[in-house]
Amino acid sequence: MKKLKNKVAIITGGAGEIGFAAAQAFLAEGAKVMLVDLDEKALKKRIKSADNDNLAYVTADVTKEKEVKNYVKATTKKWKQIDVFFNNAGIEGEVKPIAKTKKEDFEKVIAVNVTGVFLGMKHVMPAMKKNGGSIIITSSVAGLQGTANMVPYITSKHATIGIMRTAALEGAPDKIRVNSVHPGVIDSRMMRSLEEGFDGDNPESVKKMYKEQVPLQRYGKEEEIAKLVLFLASDDSSYCTGAMYNADGGLTA
Numbered sequence: 001m002k003k004l005k006n007k008v009a010i011i012t013g014g015a016g017e018i019g020f021a022a023a024q025a026f027l028a029e030g031a032k033v034m035l036v037d038l039d040e041k042a043l044k045k046r047i048k049s050a051d052n053d054n055l056a057y058v059t060a061d062v063t064k065e066k067e068v069k070n071y072v073k074a075t076t077k078k079w080k081q082i083d084v085f086f087n088n089a090g091i092e093g094e095v096k097p098i099a100k101t102k103k104e105d106f107e108k109v110i111a112v113n114v115t116g117v118f119l120g121m122k123h124v125m126p127a128m129k130k131n132g133g134s135i136i137i138t139s140s141v142a143g144l145q146g147t148a149n150m151v152p153y154i155t156s157k158h159a160t161i162g163i164m165r166t167a168a169l170e171g172a173p174d175k176i177r178v179n180s181v182h183p184g185v186i187d188s189r190m191m192r193s194l195e196e197g198f199d200g201d202n203p204e205s206v207k208k209m210y211k212e213q214v215p216l217q218r219y220g221k222e223e224e225i226a227k228l229v230l231f232l233a234s235d236d237s238s239y240c241t242g243a244m245y246n247a248d249g250g251l252t253a
């Protein structure tokens, strides 16, 4: 039997690389999937390429409570329930030392990566109360260790662990499981942006340095994160809650 048969999932950052890889993994296992993203054009492209009646979208900014309420409402209106929530939207911010980081830039990253994650929990958890469910938050290796020149992102990804642990404790009586995933360097748009940020003249050298730091000697693929997310979304992980799951090629070992 398919692992997510009759399950309804919401994925924020659903038009992005990791979000959409998870959507494809969920669809293949029988789920109905609501993609949520700020970027309507990208959402439409994803919907067109998937060509699947079990896939729909809502355009929303996860930092705006009204829009968060709306993506929850749109999903329950269409499919009656929410069983899985991949709380994943995130931005990387700028690569700068603390002394050069503008307050607005710090707050912008916190708004998406922390407030957006919090608002999602706030409005999805009540909708899961009746039947229970599984929530997966995307943190990062940046939530487990520091990196110089990335203070907004590092701070935000540490903070999501606090949200995950609190929500796991609050959700447990209602059989809502909550875990976080911690991807390492994934071969993606976000890493290209960070490589540019660290060395605009020679981004390839940054890539080479990262590769050498990873014990498995390579970047990860978004599908490799999607497989971990699928495990946490499904009943295969029925005794897992309140925990952090790394997929980082050994980077944090």
Ligand SMILES: NC(=O)c1ccc[n+]([C@@H]2O[C@H](COP(=O)([O-])OP(=O)(O)OC[C@H]3O[C@@H](n4cnc5c(N)ncnc54)[C@H](O)[C@@H]3O)[C@@H](O)[C@H]2O)c1
Binding pocket: 012, 013, 014, 015, 016, 017, 018, 019, 036, 037, 038, 039, 042, 060, 061, 062, 063, 088, 089, 090, 091, 092, 112, 116, 138, 139, 140, 141, 182, 183, 184, 185, 186, 187, 188, 189, 190, 191
């Ligand atoms: N790519 C990596 O190497 C990597 C590593 C570790 C963790 N992560 C985390 O994985 C998650 C997904 O990243 P990705 O690699 O797929 O990046 P991505 O940029 O491809 O996807 C992120 C998506 O989030 C959307 N988004 C941004 N701000 C939003 C907002 N305010 N409201 C709604 N949607 C918004 C973007 O439009 C985009 O589609 C992020 O939380 C990221 O921090 C990524």
